[in-house]
Amino acid sequence: MAEELRYPHLFMPIDIEGTVFRNRIIAAPMGVPRAIQLSTTDYGGISLYDKSLGGSAAVIVTEHYLALIAKQKSAFDKYAMDVTRETLSVMKQGGALAFMELMFHSKKRSDGTNEAPSDGIFLNGEPARAMAYEEMQIQIEEIASKAAEARRFGFDGIMLHFGHDSLNSQFLSPIWNTRSDEYGGSLENRCRFSLEALQKIRQAAGKDYPVILRVSRHLGVKESYEEDDMLYFLKQCEGLVSIVNISMGMDCYGGTIDRYEANGYAHSTVFTPRMHNLAFCERVKKETSHTVCIVGGVNDPDACEKIIASGKTDFVMLGRQLVADPFWPKKAQEGRTDEIVPCLRCLNCYHISTEHYNTQCSVNPRFRRENRVPLKLPPAENKKKVIVIGGGPAGMKAALTADERGHEVILIEKSGRLGGALKYADFGEHKKDLKAYREYLIRMVERSDIQVLFNTEANSEMIRNMEPDALFVCVGAKPAVPPVKGIENAETALHAYGKQETYSGRIAIIGGGAIGCELGIELAESCDVTVIEMASLPVPKENWLYRHGFMRVLKETPNLKVLTECRVKEIREDGLVYTDHTGKDIVLPADHVLNAAGMVPLKKEANAFFGITPDTFLIGDCGRIGNVMSAVNEAYFTATNL
Ligand SMILES: Cc1cc2nc3c(=O)[nH]c(=O)nc-3n(C[C@H](O)[C@H](O)[C@H](O)COP(=O)(O)O)c2cc1C
Ligand code: SF4
Structure with missing residues (x-):
């Protein structure tokens, strides 16, 4: 029945x-x-x-x-x-x-x-x-x-x-x-x-x-x-x-x-x-x-x-x-x-939004490649021992793909939870889709045969002793520290997530990328926030429709401002000085200065794992700073070829 x-x-x-x-x-x-x-x-x-x-x-x-x-x-x-x-x-x-x-x-x-x-x-x-x-x-x-x-x-x-x-x-x-x-x-x-x-x-x-x-x-x-x-x-x-x-x-x-x-x-x-x-x-x-x-x-x-x-x-x-x-x-x-694999509503699949630069899906590598990517991956002819270092989206996707092909997969995560940079998706209404995707990946890892080693900091000696046939290094990135006088007076923007309620007064955020602008929205619920961006547009690396979505929020949020074509010159204990597009220096008083000037790959840490096995791949932000789409697609396609 x-x-x-x-x-x-x-x-x-x-x-x-x-x-x-x-x-x-x-x-x-x-x-x-x-x-x-x-x-x-x-x-x-x-x-x-x-x-x-x-x-x-x-x-x-x-x-x-x-x-x-x-x-x-x-x-x-x-x-x-x-x-x-x-x-x-x-x-x-x-x-x-x-x-x-x-x-x-x-x-x-x-x-x-x-x-x-x-x-x-x-x-x-x-x-x-x-x-x-x-x-x-x-x-x-x-x-x-x-x-x-x-x-x-x-x-x-x-x-x-x-x-x-x-x-x-x-x-x-x-x-x-x-x-x-x-x-x-x-x-x-x-x-x-x-x-x-x-x-x-x-x-x-x-x-x-x-x-x-x-x-x-x-x-x-x-x-x-x-x-x-x-x-x-x-x-x-x-x-x-x-x-x-x-x-x-x-x-x-x-x-x-x-x-x-x-x-x-x-x-x-x-x-x-x-x-x-x-x-x-x-x-x-x-x-x-x-x-x-x-x-x-x-x-x-x-x-x-x-x-x-x-x-x-x-x-x-x-x-x-x-x-x-x-x-x-x-x-x-x-x-x-x-x-169900959740859609992120990132619009990277939409040719108009991305002006044809990024027309693929962030979470479904098969999209538009259905004629060359099989629906079900064939089992690997030679079962390999695959080690994945880092449990962010790149690491989880690489591990899941290798597991689907029947390899023996060990995923090493230095913290006590999976998700990597997606842990910040816990905060903010507009990160719900991303959070749903993180939770989906974690569920899939939990249901797979992947062995996850939590609270384990990988080093080259340890990995060498494990004798992997293939190694995926997905150790991610760290916040960039711009060469600005007084930068030690700025807090790392990402660290503000989870304790937004402890901020009050005037906030200055250095960097108007997605991290700075989205954090700006959160903090603007209780503070006056000014975001300072060098480029001529807010969120310069995101697609057009994301930018317009953000700009609508910006219009509706009177205590959130984004200053474009402005470069931070100095950070002081009571605020910062920036140079505007005319070359004029302007003092911006602030109770907190947050640094969201981008991320840099953990290259040195990642490179330390070369030389253990010829099949070593740097995937995700530790190779080149990207987004969920690049991490997931790189991880998937590299792992399918093992
Ligand atoms: C890549 C892409 C192509 C689309 N092509 C068409 C189309 O050919 N005709 C149409 O009426 N709508 C088209 N749409 C709009 C969708 O049919 C739909 O209305 C829109 O994506 C909103 O629904 P969603 O939020 O479920 O994606 C397209 C949307 C996307 C993202
Ligand atoms: S590219 Fe983004 S918006 Fe388009 S289907 Fe994939 S996840 Fe959804």
């Missing part, structure tokens, strides 16, 4: 207009630009594959790049069909319904202008020109015929993307839609383009063809539309769509809009509460007849169960959490919640 489900509401089937959704989980569209360059045969192995194997989602949605992948205008052009067929087959392999995402784009005309509701300038500086009535009708006809093709081809439904930076969001927004015809002006008029499109799409694809409609509850851009406007629009859509998917924010548009700021609402960071669209979902449920699906920061099956059971949403849609762990649905279904 089947076991009782831990999440009965999350896994309760639902029949919508004759289509049975086997549970309430939808895998979000997640465009992966690299797939565009891959050939047909490779494409089947990318991203959707793991989601499909993850098993139990009711629906998987393609990203809107599908046509581009085959370098064609439409996924149904004759030379694109092979890719589309292969994609569909991969999506359905795990039993999910396959939905195709369709979106209205601002098309480029032959004169170099772009289609838009009204004249303006796009983000890339290109001119936008108002669409003629005929151009609008052509776009509608094209999407309607693609919807019909999707049905004919075997897709189980479509997801219409009317949110973020879609033409539909632009038509609804009074700042971008300044038309004086029946498609502009009043709210009723601004909804017209999208409503006409929905009617045509339903006619073309059939009334019973499932449609998920994605909208942004608002765009996070001043003078755009309000939530009440979106609610009005959704009321007009009743009977035209099967499920509405509530997102927020936009990718980018142009003019004076800051692309990253508005984007941070669509792709939330650690500075935004999880499931920040829930209140609006609840409103749509109460005030319309729609079936509702939340998206944005959904990760916890317990929370999903609660919000569905209490009627706040009918479905949950997961984006990045299924990148971090495509097996989330299966694990939740089997009640193995504590085996």
Whole structure:
């Protein structure tokens, strides 16, 4: 007999207009630009594959790049069909319904202008020109015929993307839609383009063809539309769509809009509460007849169960959490919640956030490499004795990977607990995701065959006597001490964690990286904090969306300041002196000066372990200062090759 489900509401089937959704989980569209360059045969192995194997989602949605992948205008052009067929087959392999995402784009005309509701300038500086009535009708006809093709081809439904930076969001927004015809002006008029499109799409694809409609509850851009406007629009859509998917924010548009700021609402960071669209979902449920699906920061099956059971949403849609762990649905279904790899919401997987520099996942090394990284690592042909020194994220990941391959693994940790630098994740609301990941790694180590030696300081003689075949040195880093007069008067910023309540008055923090700025937020709860940063931006090494998330907190925290392009010259007992961007020296009185001027690798300590075995690897911060992503990925790939 089947076991009782831990999440009965999350896994309760639902029949919508004759289509049975086997549970309430939808895998979000997640465009992966690299797939565009891959050939047909490779494409089947990318991203959707793991989601499909993850098993139990009711629906998987393609990203809107599908046509581009085959370098064609439409996924149904004759030379694109092979890719589309292969994609569909991969999506359905795990039993999910396959939905195709369709979106209205601002098309480029032959004169170099772009289609838009009204004249303006796009983000890339290109001119936008108002669409003629005929151009609008052509776009509608094209999407309607693609919807019909999707049905004919075997897709189980479509997801219409009317949110973020879609033409539909632009038509609804009074700042971008300044038309004086029946498609502009009043709210009723601004909804017209999208409503006409929905009617045509339903006619073309059939009334019973499932449609998920994605909208942004608002765009996070001043003078755009309000939530009440979106609610009005959704009321007009009743009977035209099967499920509405509530997102927020936009990718980018142009003019004076800051692309990253508005984007941070669509792709939330650690500075935004999880499931920040829930209140609006609840409103749509109460005030319309729609079936509702939340998206944005959904990760916890317990929370999903609660919000569905209490009627706040009918479905949950997961984006990045299924990148971090495509097996989330299966694990939740089997009640193995504590085996889910938590997403850090770091956005290193997102090409726009990282300007294509870091498009991989911090916690899932397989992401975007599904075609070359096996799902299950093969057992090692020669079982080796592997010693890992240091129980931080790099050390734990290296040990877990070597253990998975069947090696004998000993993990040596000098303190009494695992976690390394992630011990600081105990402090602060915005470190919760990181803490969850640390706890996950520790749980996995505890359940493995890894032998952990706590309170053991490794030295080269001891390691030599243990006769390892392979050695992973993951001893981390120490706080940098900048060559500044009076530096002995500064405390180490990291040491302030855990005793924040003992600080009061004025605090000066040297260094506006993630450590300094995040500590600044904590201390600003009870102190006046000034962070001094040499670069022209706060948190200069983090990605754009993290920075904007932090800057929003900064705006909302009056007693936290970040001074950029300023260099600390001297630290005194009563504060410090810094030189500002004009070269002027300024005295900053402070009751405490904290040093957060970065970290330096423990190179000397790490290098002492060379010469014991040729298979010696420096992983994580002791090799080069990085982040969780570099530590985890380096550790994983090096350990897979033993
Ligand atoms: C790498 C990446 C690619 C994305 N591609 C698409 C896309 O092609 N179409 C789309 O509508 N949304 C796309 N999104 C947005 C997601 O579908 C989702 O709305 C967003 O990530 C918020 O959900 P999450 O917090 O669960 O990740 C993308 C997001 C990321 C991070
Ligand atoms: S890169 Fe970061 S945000 Fe993206 S899925 Fe991985 S952990 Fe989550």
